[in-house]
Amino acid sequence: MDKSIELILEYAKELTKQNVIGKGDCISVKSGAYMYVSDKEVSLADLTQEDVLKIELNSAQGEYALHARIYAQKPDVSAVCHCHPKWVAPIAACGVDIPAVSDDMTQIVGINCKTCANDAAAIADNLMARNSTLVEGDGCVTTGRTLNEAYTCVLVLDKAAHCFVGSAVLKRNVCINVFEATLMNVIYKMKYSKKNQENLQSEEGNA
């Protein structure tokens, strides 16, 4: 089996195990001029080898064109997860942004997570300066240098969303200031996660 197909199946299983899946999920990895992508009509929980499609980036359409657009706009991105985790959904439905609630969010998700309109151009634009975006009335799109990073981003984003929702009954989150959040985001990307991502890129075949 192709390594990229194996990866998609492995992370579909992990996302299912972590209970962050929903209707219309779609995950992909870039491979040269092509991408391997899960069939958006098939639940990640039921995904098989036959449900992983190989699509040319230049001729992708519909949901897959969104993935292709992100790869074209951000050359350092090698994987995309479009998911619908439970805690993200109510925030995306309300159209609000998630502020910097925790250090791990600022490091891997970004200094905040903005909600954008549910169209490919708005989603890709929102991802220019961030690893993730909320999609109004839908879910979230996360990106990574590896599929592991995009997957971890889904987990951390859902946790940040949970923190944001959970705080509604306690009191408001005290947010991390923009300077400190930006600093952590840069250090994480350039230094802290570098070795781990190099190892993963080598494993995932993107090195």
Add this chain to the structure above:
Amino acid sequence: MWDKNTEMELRRLVKDSGVKLLEENLVQGTWGNISVRLDEDHMLVSPTGLDYNHLEPEDMPIVQISDPSIWSDGLKPTSERKIHAAVLASRPEINACIHSHPVFATIMASCRMPLPAYTDELKEIMGGDVIVGAYGLPGTKKLMEGTVEAMKGRNACFMANHGVFCVGETMEEAFNVLRTLEKSVYEFIQMQTLEKTGAKEYSDELLFRVFTKKANYFLKK
């Protein structure tokens, strides 16, 4: 001084505990770190920035407790080793420390809100209310001092906007503190939700409804 067999056992313990944190969803990705005491002045810690699943017991560095900048026999140690060292130095009865980011405890940490010891079990296991250490960037003296201060006389504390720090005489005990804290915060949030809504039964949908009512406020910001 410790013998090689003990060292190897403890190396495996740190590695296995890291994997356990991931498996129990008590941490995500490479975050969180673990230490275990070797002797009065030495500890084994997890390395910085690497996935526990990809680590070997041999990768765990030995760090000097009295001067955590000195380390050997492993990969570069976690940047939070100063917190582990300060706690182990001030608490001779403690042999294992876990720093992690479990979901419910992180809610309290992000609100910078203490957890009252509302049951006898909590009082006994945590040593009192679980308070919040002052915020500091990861790896900084400010974070170290805030955490050490909040840990005084207790087995756990929240680290503002970050996560939790838990300790025990053994690693199993430290895990018990961590699991009890996570479970207790979950129950506390349920109680608060019921109290504020007047509902009789908790559900996540109830929490969503409270959030949605407040969402207009966030939209105005």
